[in-house]
Amino acid sequence: MEFRQLEVFVAVAEKKSFSLAADALYLSQSTVSSHVKNLEKELKRQLIVRTTKSLRLTPEGETFLRYAKRIVETRDAALAAVTEHSQSVLRLGASSIPSAFLLPEIIHRFRDGHPEAVCEVRQGDSRDIYEMLQDGTVDVGLLGQEFSSSKCTYIPLCEDRLVLAAPATKSYRRMKEERTELREILQSPYIQRERGSGTEAVSGQILRELGLSPASLHIVAGTNDLQSLTRMIEAGIGISICSEFAVREAAEQGRILVWPLNTAATRSFYVAHCGGRTRSPLTQEFIDCAVELYRG
Numbered sequence: 001m002e003f004r005q006l007e008v009f010v011a012v013a014e015k016k017s018f019s020l021a022a023d024a025l026y027l028s029q030s031t032v033s034s035h036v037k038n039l040e041k042e043l044k045r046q047l048i049v050r051t052t053k054s055l056r057l058t059p060e061g062e063t064f065l066r067y068a069k070r071i072v073e074t075r076d077a078a079l080a081a082v083t084e085h086s087q088s089v090l091r092l093g094a095s096s097i098p099s100a101f102l103l104p105e106i107i108h109r110f111r112d113g114h115p116e117a118v119c120e121v122r123q124g125d126s127r128d129i130y131e132m133l134q135d136g137t138v139d140v141g142l143l144g145q146e147f148s149s150s151k152c153t154y155i156p157l158c159e160d161r162l163v164l165a166a167p168a169t170k171s172y173r174r175m176k177e178e179r180t181e182l183r184e185i186l187q188s189p190y191i192q193r194e195r196g197s198g199t200e201a202v203s204g205q206i207l208r209e210l211g212l213s214p215a216s217l218h219i220v221a222g223t224n225d226l227q228s229l230t231r232m233i234e235a236g237i238g239i240s241i242c243s244e245f246a247v248r249e250a251a252e253q254g255r256i257l258v259w260p261l262n263t264a265a266t267r268s269f270y271v272a273h274c275g276g277r278t279r280s281p282l283t284q285e286f287i288d289c290a291v292e293l294y295r296g
Helices: 003-015 018-025 029-043 059-081 084-088 096-113 126-135 170-177 198-209 226-234 244-252 281-295
Strands: 048-050 055-057 089-094 118-123 140-143 152-160 162-167 189-193 218-223 240-243 256-260 267-274
Touching (some): 003 018, 003 048, 089 126, 096 244, 240 244
Parallel strands (some): 089 118
Antiparallel strands (some): 048 055, 140 267
């Protein structure tokens, strides 16, 4: 198995096109097809289903993509680490909510004191960011879940409030006016967050407190994209337990209805780093900046 095969596979999966992947990598389409075919032959698994009109990953392809991306990213990080340019580059990883709502403000504040710094941001769910910290792909991570590891240090920044979000339709407005129980509302079509996210982990605890289980939900869709989640709720596709950060604007504008979840299940957002490697002064100053901004 070669790096080039993995790089080609990742490009095809992300662009959902052999021709677009070929253009991005400056290869011929036949070369791209050959790399993917050889990779499938070596793995003895079909990774991509290709028709005349579409391209999709098989379940094995979805699983392999996650690891292939990590390998390619780790290689890129290794190359960056031995270049002089990396002295001013800060490699950051952030899960969905921190990436959208916390990180921009931290970077803005940090660059006030470090205008020479270049912040490279990688996104994923909380488990993705944890694994990136573990293997050194990123220097600092912002995530919504704490994982057991003697290597990583987690510093809480702020708490997240989860809410039940629903379309602003007449039926859901009536439920809100009539103070319908959450258990009954949760029988509605449900949009699930991706596995590995901090939201998904805490949602399971909330459901158990309500006497429900994830298996009892009527799941109609799943997404790891916050904008997509909000749009699907607005469109009436279903309801979802999600971060208040994600739906605050839509709720304030009346496009989404929210119910507070009075539960013992809470979560925090953390800035995290892993030991065993020497932290650069730039890395430590970024951590200090994040802590000062959100904890004062």
